[in-house]
Amino acid sequence: MNVVEPALDGQTGLMAQSCDHALAASVATEAGAMLVEIRERMFNAGAGTWEVRDTGDMEAHRLIMNRLSEARPGDAILSEEGRDDHGRLSAERVWIVDPLDGTREYSEPGRSDWAVHVALVEGGIPTAGAVALPAVGQTLCTDPEPSLPAASGGRPRIVVSRSRPPAAAIIVAQALDAELMTLGSAGAKAMAVVLGMADIYAHSGGQYEWDNCAPVAVARAAGLHASRCDGSELEYNFADPWLPDVLICRREFAADSLEALRKVIEGEA
Structure with missing residues:
Protein backbone atom coordinates (compact mmCIF):
# COMPACT_ATOMS: atom_id res chain seq x y z
CA MET A 1 0.00 0.00 0.00
CA ASN A 2 1.35 3.44 -0.91
CA VAL A 3 1.06 5.86 1.98
CA VAL A 4 0.38 9.45 0.99
CA GLU A 5 1.68 11.65 3.75
CA PRO A 6 -0.30 14.78 4.69
CA ALA A 7 1.22 18.03 3.48
CA LEU A 8 3.61 19.78 5.81
CA ASP A 9 3.51 23.50 6.52
CA GLY A 10 6.06 24.42 3.89
CA GLN A 11 4.14 22.47 1.25
CA THR A 12 0.86 24.23 1.89
CA GLY A 13 2.27 27.73 1.71
CA LEU A 14 1.38 28.18 5.37
CA MET A 15 4.09 28.87 7.89
CA ALA A 16 3.77 29.85 11.51
CA GLN A 17 6.25 32.44 12.71
CA SER A 18 8.93 31.46 15.21
CA CYS A 19 7.15 33.53 17.82
CA ASP A 20 4.00 31.43 17.33
CA HIS A 21 5.87 28.25 18.24
CA ALA A 22 7.37 29.97 21.27
CA LEU A 23 3.98 31.34 22.32
CA ALA A 24 2.33 27.91 22.14
CA ALA A 25 5.10 26.41 24.27
CA SER A 26 5.15 29.17 26.87
CA VAL A 27 1.36 29.27 27.29
CA ALA A 28 1.08 25.48 27.59
CA THR A 29 3.96 25.38 30.08
CA GLU A 30 2.56 28.22 32.21
CA ALA A 31 -0.91 26.67 32.31
CA GLY A 32 0.61 23.33 33.22
CA ALA A 33 2.63 24.77 36.08
CA MET A 34 -0.49 26.42 37.44
CA LEU A 35 -2.40 23.14 37.21
CA VAL A 36 0.29 21.33 39.20
CA GLU A 37 0.13 24.02 41.90
CA ILE A 38 -3.69 23.94 42.04
CA ARG A 39 -3.82 20.16 42.36
CA GLU A 40 -1.24 20.00 45.12
CA ARG A 41 -2.72 22.90 47.08
CA MET A 42 -6.32 21.74 46.86
CA PHE A 43 -5.62 18.10 47.68
CA ASN A 44 -3.52 19.20 50.67
CA ALA A 45 -6.50 21.27 51.80
CA GLY A 46 -8.80 18.23 51.60
CA ALA A 47 -10.69 19.14 48.42
CA GLY A 48 -12.59 16.44 46.56
CA THR A 49 -11.62 15.13 43.15
CA TRP A 50 -14.49 16.84 41.33
CA GLU A 51 -13.61 20.20 42.87
CA VAL A 52 -9.95 19.83 41.95
CA ARG A 53 -10.78 18.80 38.40
CA ASP A 54 -13.28 21.59 37.75
CA THR A 55 -11.12 24.28 39.32
CA GLY A 56 -8.07 23.23 37.32
CA ASP A 57 -10.03 23.06 34.08
CA MET A 58 -11.52 26.54 34.37
CA GLU A 59 -8.42 28.27 35.73
CA ALA A 60 -6.27 26.82 32.94
CA HIS A 61 -8.88 27.93 30.39
CA ARG A 62 -8.86 31.49 31.74
CA LEU A 63 -5.07 31.68 31.72
CA ILE A 64 -4.76 30.38 28.16
CA MET A 65 -7.51 32.63 26.83
CA ASN A 66 -5.97 35.68 28.49
CA ARG A 67 -2.44 34.96 27.28
CA LEU A 68 -3.46 34.23 23.69
CA SER A 69 -5.87 37.18 23.51
CA GLU A 70 -3.16 39.52 24.76
CA ALA A 71 -0.44 38.18 22.48
CA ARG A 72 -2.58 37.62 19.34
CA PRO A 73 -5.65 39.88 19.58
CA GLY A 74 -6.53 39.31 15.93
CA ASP A 75 -6.60 35.53 16.13
CA ALA A 76 -9.63 33.37 16.90
CA ILE A 77 -9.64 30.77 19.68
CA LEU A 78 -11.49 27.48 20.08
CA SER A 79 -11.22 26.07 23.60
CA GLU A 80 -12.89 23.00 25.00
CA GLU A 81 -14.03 25.02 27.99
CA GLY A 82 -15.12 28.19 26.18
CA ARG A 83 -18.18 29.33 24.28
CA ASP A 84 -17.71 28.57 20.59
CA ASP A 85 -17.66 31.72 18.45
CA HIS A 86 -18.35 30.61 14.89
CA GLY A 87 -16.61 33.74 13.67
CA ARG A 88 -13.53 31.51 13.86
CA LEU A 89 -14.73 29.72 10.72
CA SER A 90 -13.72 32.69 8.57
CA ALA A 91 -10.56 33.50 10.53
CA GLU A 92 -7.17 32.97 8.89
CA ARG A 93 -5.56 31.93 12.18
CA VAL A 94 -7.30 29.92 14.90
CA TRP A 95 -5.82 28.66 18.17
CA ILE A 96 -7.32 25.31 19.21
CA VAL A 97 -6.69 24.47 22.85
CA ASP A 98 -7.50 21.91 25.50
CA PRO A 99 -6.72 23.54 28.86
CA LEU A 100 -6.70 20.19 30.66
CA ASP A 101 -6.56 17.01 28.60
CA GLY A 102 -7.23 14.09 30.91
CA THR A 103 -9.35 15.52 33.72
CA ARG A 104 -9.85 12.04 35.16
CA GLU A 105 -6.11 11.48 35.52
CA TYR A 106 -5.56 15.01 36.81
CA SER A 107 -8.08 14.44 39.58
CA GLU A 108 -6.27 11.31 40.78
CA PRO A 109 -3.36 12.21 43.08
CA GLY A 110 0.00 11.14 41.76
CA ARG A 111 -1.02 10.47 38.15
CA SER A 112 1.13 12.14 35.49
CA ASP A 113 -0.63 11.06 32.26
CA TRP A 114 -2.52 14.30 31.58
CA ALA A 115 -1.62 17.26 29.41
CA VAL A 116 -2.22 20.81 28.18
CA HIS A 117 -2.72 21.39 24.42
CA VAL A 118 -2.13 24.65 22.54
CA ALA A 119 -2.09 24.69 18.72
CA LEU A 120 -2.30 27.24 15.92
CA VAL A 121 -4.30 26.27 12.82
CA GLU A 122 -4.02 28.03 9.47
CA GLY A 123 -6.13 26.96 6.55
CA GLY A 124 -7.33 23.93 8.49
CA ILE A 125 -3.77 22.67 9.10
CA PRO A 126 -1.88 22.82 12.44
CA THR A 127 1.24 24.94 11.85
CA ALA A 128 2.45 25.42 15.43
CA GLY A 129 1.71 23.66 18.67
CA ALA A 130 2.79 22.46 22.06
CA VAL A 131 1.79 19.70 24.44
CA ALA A 132 2.78 20.18 28.06
CA LEU A 133 3.14 17.18 30.36
CA PRO A 134 3.16 19.24 33.55
CA ALA A 135 3.41 16.45 36.11
CA VAL A 136 6.76 15.41 34.63
CA GLY A 137 7.91 18.98 33.90
CA GLN A 138 8.12 18.55 30.13
CA THR A 139 6.73 20.47 27.16
CA LEU A 140 7.07 19.18 23.60
CA CYS A 141 6.59 21.68 20.79
CA THR A 142 6.90 22.19 17.04
CA ASP A 143 9.98 24.41 17.20
CA PRO A 144 12.43 23.26 18.32
CA GLU A 145 10.98 19.98 17.12
CA PRO A 146 11.33 16.89 19.30
CA SER A 147 14.10 14.44 18.50
CA LEU A 148 12.52 11.08 17.77
CA PRO A 149 14.34 8.21 19.54
CA ALA A 150 15.57 5.26 17.52
CA ALA A 151 13.19 2.32 17.11
CA SER A 152 13.28 -0.03 20.07
CA GLY A 153 12.99 -3.22 18.02
CA GLY A 154 10.83 -6.16 18.97
CA ARG A 155 7.04 -6.13 18.91
CA PRO A 156 5.36 -2.80 18.17
Missing part, protein backbone atom coordinates in the same frame (compact mmCIF):
# COMPACT_ATOMS: atom_id res chain seq x y z
CA ARG A 157 3.76 -1.10 21.16
CA ILE A 158 0.30 0.45 20.81
CA VAL A 159 -0.83 2.89 23.46
CA VAL A 160 -4.50 2.75 24.50
CA SER A 161 -6.82 4.08 27.17
CA ARG A 162 -7.07 2.52 30.60
CA SER A 163 -10.64 1.46 29.93
CA ARG A 164 -11.78 -0.33 26.78
CA PRO A 165 -9.24 -0.22 23.90
CA PRO A 166 -10.74 1.34 20.73
CA ALA A 167 -11.49 -0.85 17.72
CA ALA A 168 -8.73 0.79 15.65
CA ALA A 169 -6.09 -0.17 18.21
CA ILE A 170 -7.31 -3.79 18.36
CA ILE A 171 -7.31 -4.07 14.56
CA VAL A 172 -3.77 -2.75 14.25
CA ALA A 173 -2.53 -4.81 17.20
CA GLN A 174 -3.82 -8.02 15.63
CA ALA A 175 -2.37 -7.20 12.22
CA LEU A 176 1.06 -6.22 13.54
CA ASP A 177 1.23 -8.66 16.46
CA ALA A 178 1.63 -5.63 18.70
CA GLU A 179 1.40 -5.36 22.46
CA LEU A 180 -0.91 -2.90 24.21
CA MET A 181 0.15 -0.41 26.86
CA THR A 182 -2.21 1.87 28.76
CA LEU A 183 -2.07 5.59 29.47
CA GLY A 184 -4.59 8.29 30.28
CA SER A 185 -5.15 11.36 28.15
CA ALA A 186 -4.95 11.63 24.36
CA GLY A 187 -2.02 14.02 24.65
CA ALA A 188 -0.13 11.70 26.96
CA LYS A 189 -0.68 8.79 24.58
CA ALA A 190 0.44 10.74 21.51
CA MET A 191 3.50 12.07 23.30
CA ALA A 192 4.39 8.52 24.36
CA VAL A 193 4.96 7.83 20.65
CA VAL A 194 6.96 11.04 20.26
CA LEU A 195 9.13 10.11 23.26
CA GLY A 196 9.70 6.55 22.06
CA MET A 197 7.72 4.89 24.86
CA ALA A 198 5.23 3.57 22.28
CA ASP A 199 5.17 3.11 18.51
CA ILE A 200 1.52 3.59 17.54
CA TYR A 201 -1.49 5.54 18.77
CA ALA A 202 -4.64 4.47 16.90
CA HIS A 203 -7.95 5.83 18.13
CA SER A 204 -11.47 5.36 16.83
CA GLY A 205 -14.81 6.16 18.41
CA GLY A 206 -14.40 9.90 18.17
CA GLN A 207 -12.57 12.84 19.65
CA TYR A 208 -12.88 16.60 19.38
CA GLU A 209 -10.46 18.82 17.52
CA TRP A 210 -8.87 20.04 20.75
CA ASP A 211 -8.10 16.45 21.76
CA ASN A 212 -5.57 15.84 19.00
CA CYS A 213 -4.77 19.11 17.18
CA ALA A 214 -1.70 20.04 19.24
CA PRO A 215 -0.54 16.39 19.57
CA VAL A 216 -0.74 16.02 15.77
CA ALA A 217 1.28 19.22 15.26
CA VAL A 218 4.01 18.02 17.63
CA ALA A 219 3.99 14.48 16.25
CA ARG A 220 4.48 15.71 12.69
CA ALA A 221 7.27 18.02 13.79
CA ALA A 222 8.99 14.97 15.27
CA GLY A 223 8.73 13.17 11.93
CA LEU A 224 5.86 10.84 12.78
CA HIS A 225 2.96 9.87 10.53
CA ALA A 226 -0.36 11.48 11.49
CA SER A 227 -3.62 11.03 9.59
CA ARG A 228 -7.19 9.81 9.80
CA CYS A 229 -7.51 6.03 10.07
CA ASP A 230 -8.29 5.83 6.34
CA GLY A 231 -5.08 7.70 5.56
CA SER A 232 -6.77 11.00 4.70
CA GLU A 233 -5.68 14.39 5.97
CA LEU A 234 -6.54 15.61 9.45
CA GLU A 235 -8.23 18.98 9.03
CA TYR A 236 -9.39 21.39 11.72
CA ASN A 237 -11.60 24.39 12.44
CA PHE A 238 -14.96 23.03 11.32
CA ALA A 239 -18.34 24.19 12.62
CA ASP A 240 -18.72 20.75 14.22
CA PRO A 241 -15.37 20.09 15.91
CA TRP A 242 -15.95 16.31 16.09
CA LEU A 243 -13.20 14.09 14.62
CA PRO A 244 -14.01 10.38 14.20
CA ASP A 245 -10.50 8.91 14.43
CA VAL A 246 -6.75 9.49 14.34
CA LEU A 247 -3.60 7.49 13.67
CA ILE A 248 -0.21 8.68 14.97
CA CYS A 249 2.69 6.31 14.53
CA ARG A 250 6.30 5.83 13.55
CA ARG A 251 6.59 5.94 9.77
CA GLU A 252 7.81 2.35 9.54
CA PHE A 253 4.42 1.18 10.87
CA ALA A 254 2.20 3.54 8.85
CA ALA A 255 1.66 1.42 5.73
CA ASP A 256 0.81 -1.80 7.59
CA SER A 257 -1.42 0.01 10.09
CA LEU A 258 -3.36 1.82 7.37
CA GLU A 259 -3.69 -1.37 5.31
CA ALA A 260 -5.19 -3.23 8.27
CA LEU A 261 -7.60 -0.40 8.98
CA ARG A 262 -8.51 -0.03 5.30
CA LYS A 263 -9.56 -3.67 5.06
CA VAL A 264 -11.99 -3.24 7.92
CA ILE A 265 -13.25 0.13 6.68
CA GLU A 266 -13.94 -1.38 3.23
CA GLY A 267 -15.44 -4.54 4.69
CA GLU A 268 -12.69 -6.81 3.46
CA ALA A 269 -11.90 -8.36 6.85
Whole structure:
Protein backbone atom coordinates (compact mmCIF):
# COMPACT_ATOMS: atom_id res chain seq x y z
CA MET A 1 0.00 0.00 0.00
CA ASN A 2 1.35 3.44 -0.91
CA VAL A 3 1.06 5.86 1.98
CA VAL A 4 0.38 9.45 0.99
CA GLU A 5 1.68 11.65 3.75
CA PRO A 6 -0.30 14.78 4.69
CA ALA A 7 1.22 18.03 3.48
CA LEU A 8 3.61 19.78 5.81
CA ASP A 9 3.51 23.50 6.52
CA GLY A 10 6.06 24.42 3.89
CA GLN A 11 4.14 22.47 1.25
CA THR A 12 0.86 24.23 1.89
CA GLY A 13 2.27 27.73 1.71
CA LEU A 14 1.38 28.18 5.37
CA MET A 15 4.09 28.87 7.89
CA ALA A 16 3.77 29.85 11.51
CA GLN A 17 6.25 32.44 12.71
CA SER A 18 8.93 31.46 15.21
CA CYS A 19 7.15 33.53 17.82
CA ASP A 20 4.00 31.43 17.33
CA HIS A 21 5.87 28.25 18.24
CA ALA A 22 7.37 29.97 21.27
CA LEU A 23 3.98 31.34 22.32
CA ALA A 24 2.33 27.91 22.14
CA ALA A 25 5.10 26.41 24.27
CA SER A 26 5.15 29.17 26.87
CA VAL A 27 1.36 29.27 27.29
CA ALA A 28 1.08 25.48 27.59
CA THR A 29 3.96 25.38 30.08
CA GLU A 30 2.56 28.22 32.21
CA ALA A 31 -0.91 26.67 32.31
CA GLY A 32 0.61 23.33 33.22
CA ALA A 33 2.63 24.77 36.08
CA MET A 34 -0.49 26.42 37.44
CA LEU A 35 -2.40 23.14 37.21
CA VAL A 36 0.29 21.33 39.20
CA GLU A 37 0.13 24.02 41.90
CA ILE A 38 -3.69 23.94 42.04
CA ARG A 39 -3.82 20.16 42.36
CA GLU A 40 -1.24 20.00 45.12
CA ARG A 41 -2.72 22.90 47.08
CA MET A 42 -6.32 21.74 46.86
CA PHE A 43 -5.62 18.10 47.68
CA ASN A 44 -3.52 19.20 50.67
CA ALA A 45 -6.50 21.27 51.80
CA GLY A 46 -8.80 18.23 51.60
CA ALA A 47 -10.69 19.14 48.42
CA GLY A 48 -12.59 16.44 46.56
CA THR A 49 -11.62 15.13 43.15
CA TRP A 50 -14.49 16.84 41.33
CA GLU A 51 -13.61 20.20 42.87
CA VAL A 52 -9.95 19.83 41.95
CA ARG A 53 -10.78 18.80 38.40
CA ASP A 54 -13.28 21.59 37.75
CA THR A 55 -11.12 24.28 39.32
CA GLY A 56 -8.07 23.23 37.32
CA ASP A 57 -10.03 23.06 34.08
CA MET A 58 -11.52 26.54 34.37
CA GLU A 59 -8.42 28.27 35.73
CA ALA A 60 -6.27 26.82 32.94
CA HIS A 61 -8.88 27.93 30.39
CA ARG A 62 -8.86 31.49 31.74
CA LEU A 63 -5.07 31.68 31.72
CA ILE A 64 -4.76 30.38 28.16
CA MET A 65 -7.51 32.63 26.83
CA ASN A 66 -5.97 35.68 28.49
CA ARG A 67 -2.44 34.96 27.28
CA LEU A 68 -3.46 34.23 23.69
CA SER A 69 -5.87 37.18 23.51
CA GLU A 70 -3.16 39.52 24.76
CA ALA A 71 -0.44 38.18 22.48
CA ARG A 72 -2.58 37.62 19.34
CA PRO A 73 -5.65 39.88 19.58
CA GLY A 74 -6.53 39.31 15.93
CA ASP A 75 -6.60 35.53 16.13
CA ALA A 76 -9.63 33.37 16.90
CA ILE A 77 -9.64 30.77 19.68
CA LEU A 78 -11.49 27.48 20.08
CA SER A 79 -11.22 26.07 23.60
CA GLU A 80 -12.89 23.00 25.00
CA GLU A 81 -14.03 25.02 27.99
CA GLY A 82 -15.12 28.19 26.18
CA ARG A 83 -18.18 29.33 24.28
CA ASP A 84 -17.71 28.57 20.59
CA ASP A 85 -17.66 31.72 18.45
CA HIS A 86 -18.35 30.61 14.89
CA GLY A 87 -16.61 33.74 13.67
CA ARG A 88 -13.53 31.51 13.86
CA LEU A 89 -14.73 29.72 10.72
CA SER A 90 -13.72 32.69 8.57
CA ALA A 91 -10.56 33.50 10.53
CA GLU A 92 -7.17 32.97 8.89
CA ARG A 93 -5.56 31.93 12.18
CA VAL A 94 -7.30 29.92 14.90
CA TRP A 95 -5.82 28.66 18.17
CA ILE A 96 -7.32 25.31 19.21
CA VAL A 97 -6.69 24.47 22.85
CA ASP A 98 -7.50 21.91 25.50
CA PRO A 99 -6.72 23.54 28.86
CA LEU A 100 -6.70 20.19 30.66
CA ASP A 101 -6.56 17.01 28.60
CA GLY A 102 -7.23 14.09 30.91
CA THR A 103 -9.35 15.52 33.72
CA ARG A 104 -9.85 12.04 35.16
CA GLU A 105 -6.11 11.48 35.52
CA TYR A 106 -5.56 15.01 36.81
CA SER A 107 -8.08 14.44 39.58
CA GLU A 108 -6.27 11.31 40.78
CA PRO A 109 -3.36 12.21 43.08
CA GLY A 110 0.00 11.14 41.76
CA ARG A 111 -1.02 10.47 38.15
CA SER A 112 1.13 12.14 35.49
CA ASP A 113 -0.63 11.06 32.26
CA TRP A 114 -2.52 14.30 31.58
CA ALA A 115 -1.62 17.26 29.41
CA VAL A 116 -2.22 20.81 28.18
CA HIS A 117 -2.72 21.39 24.42
CA VAL A 118 -2.13 24.65 22.54
CA ALA A 119 -2.09 24.69 18.72
CA LEU A 120 -2.30 27.24 15.92
CA VAL A 121 -4.30 26.27 12.82
CA GLU A 122 -4.02 28.03 9.47
CA GLY A 123 -6.13 26.96 6.55
CA GLY A 124 -7.33 23.93 8.49
CA ILE A 125 -3.77 22.67 9.10
CA PRO A 126 -1.88 22.82 12.44
CA THR A 127 1.24 24.94 11.85
CA ALA A 128 2.45 25.42 15.43
CA GLY A 129 1.71 23.66 18.67
CA ALA A 130 2.79 22.46 22.06
CA VAL A 131 1.79 19.70 24.44
CA ALA A 132 2.78 20.18 28.06
CA LEU A 133 3.14 17.18 30.36
CA PRO A 134 3.16 19.24 33.55
CA ALA A 135 3.41 16.45 36.11
CA VAL A 136 6.76 15.41 34.63
CA GLY A 137 7.91 18.98 33.90
CA GLN A 138 8.12 18.55 30.13
CA THR A 139 6.73 20.47 27.16
CA LEU A 140 7.07 19.18 23.60
CA CYS A 141 6.59 21.68 20.79
CA THR A 142 6.90 22.19 17.04
CA ASP A 143 9.98 24.41 17.20
CA PRO A 144 12.43 23.26 18.32
CA GLU A 145 10.98 19.98 17.12
CA PRO A 146 11.33 16.89 19.30
CA SER A 147 14.10 14.44 18.50
CA LEU A 148 12.52 11.08 17.77
CA PRO A 149 14.34 8.21 19.54
CA ALA A 150 15.57 5.26 17.52
CA ALA A 151 13.19 2.32 17.11
CA SER A 152 13.28 -0.03 20.07
CA GLY A 153 12.99 -3.22 18.02
CA GLY A 154 10.83 -6.16 18.97
CA ARG A 155 7.04 -6.13 18.91
CA PRO A 156 5.36 -2.80 18.17
CA ARG A 157 3.76 -1.10 21.16
CA ILE A 158 0.30 0.45 20.81
CA VAL A 159 -0.83 2.89 23.46
CA VAL A 160 -4.50 2.75 24.50
CA SER A 161 -6.82 4.08 27.17
CA ARG A 162 -7.07 2.52 30.60
CA SER A 163 -10.64 1.46 29.93
CA ARG A 164 -11.78 -0.33 26.78
CA PRO A 165 -9.24 -0.22 23.90
CA PRO A 166 -10.74 1.34 20.73
CA ALA A 167 -11.49 -0.85 17.72
CA ALA A 168 -8.73 0.79 15.65
CA ALA A 169 -6.09 -0.17 18.21
CA ILE A 170 -7.31 -3.79 18.36
CA ILE A 171 -7.31 -4.07 14.56
CA VAL A 172 -3.77 -2.75 14.25
CA ALA A 173 -2.53 -4.81 17.20
CA GLN A 174 -3.82 -8.02 15.63
CA ALA A 175 -2.37 -7.20 12.22
CA LEU A 176 1.06 -6.22 13.54
CA ASP A 177 1.23 -8.66 16.46
CA ALA A 178 1.63 -5.63 18.70
CA GLU A 179 1.40 -5.36 22.46
CA LEU A 180 -0.91 -2.90 24.21
CA MET A 181 0.15 -0.41 26.86
CA THR A 182 -2.21 1.87 28.76
CA LEU A 183 -2.07 5.59 29.47
CA GLY A 184 -4.59 8.29 30.28
CA SER A 185 -5.15 11.36 28.15
CA ALA A 186 -4.95 11.63 24.36
CA GLY A 187 -2.02 14.02 24.65
CA ALA A 188 -0.13 11.70 26.96
CA LYS A 189 -0.68 8.79 24.58
CA ALA A 190 0.44 10.74 21.51
CA MET A 191 3.50 12.07 23.30
CA ALA A 192 4.39 8.52 24.36
CA VAL A 193 4.96 7.83 20.65
CA VAL A 194 6.96 11.04 20.26
CA LEU A 195 9.13 10.11 23.26
CA GLY A 196 9.70 6.55 22.06
CA MET A 197 7.72 4.89 24.86
CA ALA A 198 5.23 3.57 22.28
CA ASP A 199 5.17 3.11 18.51
CA ILE A 200 1.52 3.59 17.54
CA TYR A 201 -1.49 5.54 18.77
CA ALA A 202 -4.64 4.47 16.90
CA HIS A 203 -7.95 5.83 18.13
CA SER A 204 -11.47 5.36 16.83
CA GLY A 205 -14.81 6.16 18.41
CA GLY A 206 -14.40 9.90 18.17
CA GLN A 207 -12.57 12.84 19.65
CA TYR A 208 -12.88 16.60 19.38
CA GLU A 209 -10.46 18.82 17.52
CA TRP A 210 -8.87 20.04 20.75
CA ASP A 211 -8.10 16.45 21.76
CA ASN A 212 -5.57 15.84 19.00
CA CYS A 213 -4.77 19.11 17.18
CA ALA A 214 -1.70 20.04 19.24
CA PRO A 215 -0.54 16.39 19.57
CA VAL A 216 -0.74 16.02 15.77
CA ALA A 217 1.28 19.22 15.26
CA VAL A 218 4.01 18.02 17.63
CA ALA A 219 3.99 14.48 16.25
CA ARG A 220 4.48 15.71 12.69
CA ALA A 221 7.27 18.02 13.79
CA ALA A 222 8.99 14.97 15.27
CA GLY A 223 8.73 13.17 11.93
CA LEU A 224 5.86 10.84 12.78
CA HIS A 225 2.96 9.87 10.53
CA ALA A 226 -0.36 11.48 11.49
CA SER A 227 -3.62 11.03 9.59
CA ARG A 228 -7.19 9.81 9.80
CA CYS A 229 -7.51 6.03 10.07
CA ASP A 230 -8.29 5.83 6.34
CA GLY A 231 -5.08 7.70 5.56
CA SER A 232 -6.77 11.00 4.70
CA GLU A 233 -5.68 14.39 5.97
CA LEU A 234 -6.54 15.61 9.45
CA GLU A 235 -8.23 18.98 9.03
CA TYR A 236 -9.39 21.39 11.72
CA ASN A 237 -11.60 24.39 12.44
CA PHE A 238 -14.96 23.03 11.32
CA ALA A 239 -18.34 24.19 12.62
CA ASP A 240 -18.72 20.75 14.22
CA PRO A 241 -15.37 20.09 15.91
CA TRP A 242 -15.95 16.31 16.09
CA LEU A 243 -13.20 14.09 14.62
CA PRO A 244 -14.01 10.38 14.20
CA ASP A 245 -10.50 8.91 14.43
CA VAL A 246 -6.75 9.49 14.34
CA LEU A 247 -3.60 7.49 13.67
CA ILE A 248 -0.21 8.68 14.97
CA CYS A 249 2.69 6.31 14.53
CA ARG A 250 6.30 5.83 13.55
CA ARG A 251 6.59 5.94 9.77
CA GLU A 252 7.81 2.35 9.54
CA PHE A 253 4.42 1.18 10.87
CA ALA A 254 2.20 3.54 8.85
CA ALA A 255 1.66 1.42 5.73
CA ASP A 256 0.81 -1.80 7.59
CA SER A 257 -1.42 0.01 10.09
CA LEU A 258 -3.36 1.82 7.37
CA GLU A 259 -3.69 -1.37 5.31
CA ALA A 260 -5.19 -3.23 8.27
CA LEU A 261 -7.60 -0.40 8.98
CA ARG A 262 -8.51 -0.03 5.30
CA LYS A 263 -9.56 -3.67 5.06
CA VAL A 264 -11.99 -3.24 7.92
CA ILE A 265 -13.25 0.13 6.68
CA GLU A 266 -13.94 -1.38 3.23
CA GLY A 267 -15.44 -4.54 4.69
CA GLU A 268 -12.69 -6.81 3.46
CA ALA A 269 -11.90 -8.36 6.85
